[in-house]
Amino acid sequence: MASQPYTLKWGIMATGGIAQAFTKDLLTNPATRDVHDVAHKLVAVASSSSKESATSFLEKVKAPSGVNTYGSYAELVKDPDVEIVYVATPHSHHFQNTMLALEAGKHVLCEKAFTVNAAQAKKLVETARAKNLFLMEAVWTRFFPLSIKIRELVKSGVIGPVYRVIADNSFGCDRPNGKLEFPDEHRMVNPDLAGGALLDLGIYSLTWLFQIMYHLQPEAEKEAPRTIAAINKYTTGADETTSLILQFPKHKTMGIAMTTLRVATNLDSQNSAGPSIKIQGPLGEIQAFGPAYSPKQYKVIMRDAGGKVEVVDCPIPKDPERDWGHGMFWEADECARCLRDGKKESDTLPWSESIVIMEVMDEALKQGDVKYPELITTDVYDPKSPLNTGGK
Ligand SMILES: NC(=O)C1=CN([C@@H]2O[C@H](COP(=O)(O)OP(=O)(O)OC[C@H]3O[C@@H](n4cnc5c(N)ncnc54)[C@H](OP(=O)(O)O)[C@@H]3O)[C@@H](O)[C@H]2O)C=CC1
Numbered sequence: 036m037a038s039q040p041y042t043l044k045w046g047i048m049a050t051g052g053i054a055q056a057f058t059k060d061l062l063t064n065p066a067t068r069d070v071h072d073v074a075h076k077l078v079a080v081a082s083s084s085s086k087e088s089a090t091s092f093l094e095k096v097k098a099p100s101g102v103n104t105y106g107s108y109a110e111l112v113k114d115p116d117v118e119i120v121y122v123a124t125p126h127s128h129h130f131q132n133t134m135l136a137l138e139a140g141k142h143v144l145c146e147k148a149f150t151v152n153a154a155q156a157k158k159l160v161e162t163a164r165a166k167n168l169f170l171m172e173a174v175w176t177r178f179f180p181l182s183i184k185i186r187e188l189v190k191s192g193v194i195g196p197v198y199r200v201i202a203d204n205s206f207g208c209d210r211p212n213g214k215l216e217f218p219d220e221h222r223m224v225n226p227d228l229a230g231g232a233l234l235d236l237g238i239y240s241l242t243w244l245f246q247i248m249y250h251l252q253p254e255a256e257k258e259a260p261r262t263i264a265a266i267n268k269y270t271t272g273a274d275e276t277t278s279l280i281l282q283f284p285k286h287k288t289m290g291i292a293m294t295t296l297r298v299a300t301n302l303d304s305q306n307s308a309g310p311s312i313k314i315q316g317p318l319g320e321i322q323a324f325g326p327a328y329s330p331k332q333y334k335v336i337m338r339d340a341g342g343k344v345e346v347v348d349c350p351i352p353k354d355p356e357r358d359w360g361h362g363m364f365w366e367a368d369e370c371a372r373c374l375r376d377g378k379k380e381s382d383t384l385p386w387s388e389s390i391v392i393m394e395v396m397d398e399a400l401k402q403g404d405v406k407y408p409e410l411i412t413t414d415v416y417d418p419k420s421p422l423n424t425g426g427k
């Protein structure tokens with residue numbers, strides 16, 4: 036008889052768009068993605084606005100009965116049934132909210148961008164390490180079978196040593212009056228919520244550069260990149276267009292990561308008109324198609340063999356009973372496997388790598404003179420911060 040899957044018990048912090056998408060993924064049957072060793076249980080959800088928002092969230096995600104609801108994040112982290120907290124608040128809140136959960140002894144999966152700056156990321160890691168808790172940045176894309184296959188292909192040497200990676204994750208939100216389609220208060224452009232293209236979308240372009248050019252470097256030869264950035268700021272002060280060149284001089288590799296809120300990576304909705312990611316070696320090129328946060332196809336193009344092209348589709352599996360499947364369940368499975376195996380960090384997205392990525396973003400924002408307010412940049416934990424208590 037097959038052994039029972041290891042089941043991880045989740046508490047959801049916040050009730051917005053991605054909290055819903057992630058929770059719906061948690062509620063899918065893992066067998067529909069051919070996963071049998073781990074499973075997930077939704078045990079609690081909290082809204083900083085009201086207990087009613089938490090209740091209405093459960094209706095929206097079609098949750099089973101018996102899930103606890105709370106009108107504050109402080110109550111959620113005290114729930115003894117919760118093993119891991121998924122932090123799904125705006126970037127501005129990640130540091131304080133994750134600290135709140137870690138200080139209460141909970142493991143944490145925190146949405147991207149991990150924090151507003153590297154100092155905060157380091158403090159989270161120090162705290163998780165000191166308290167022997169699991170912590171991971173929720174960069175779901177790294178855990179896609181497509182990403183795993185592409186990393187394996189690169190490691191196999193099929194395209195030779197990678198010399199360059201180019202990635203773009205951009206949205207066309209331009210309005211003829213010069214503004215963007217978001218109101219100035221929206222989390223995408225509001226500096227008080229650490230808005231801006233880089234922290235929200237550029238993190239995915241960087242993910243592609245990092246998971247190929249940094250993650251695959253042998254441990255003994257790890258080299259953080261030199262960062263050259265150009266930023267155009269929006270009227271709110273947040274970045275609207277950011278381009279980065281990352282140089283790894285010892286490895287002779289270079290990456291270009293782009294993001295903007297003005298024009299889309301591709302004009303077709305599926306981004307199939309052109310690749311959003313190009314991974315280039317002397318023997319060939321791997322291209323990924325679809326938004327850089329969720330590509331669904333890749334091509335391997337060989338230089339010899341007359342530019343022979345292999346096309347591989349990697350659709351996101353759907354649970355037919357729930358009519359849902361978004362692709363965030365793979366990162367949840369990673370959390371469950373790490374905890375089952377007694378690991379406090381993921382090998383696929385180690386703490387040190389999230390910190391180096393935050394350092395790159397710090398440097399880019401410094402070069403572009405983007406500044407965020409003290410309330411959201413401090414690395415001093417305050418359980419009573421309005422970011423924890425819900426002062427909106
Ligand atoms: N992995 C992915 O594909 C995606 C990730 N994200 C990330 O998820 C996070 C949340 O994004 P998203 O769900 O789109 O955002 P939403 O604005 O839809 O939701 C954010 C939630 O955070 C809570 N919150 C607490 N304080 C505030 C505040 N001052 N202003 C706004 N919301 C507040 C609210 O929940 P409540 O009132 O219940 O406390 C709110 O519903 C971000 O870090 C973003 O980068 C976003 C989209 C996709």
Ligand SMILES: O=C1OC[C@@H](O)[C@H](O)[C@H]1O
Nearest residue numbers: 053147223235236239328
């Ligand atoms: O993480 C994200 O990926 C999808 C986008 O729609 C969203 O703005 C961003 O936060």
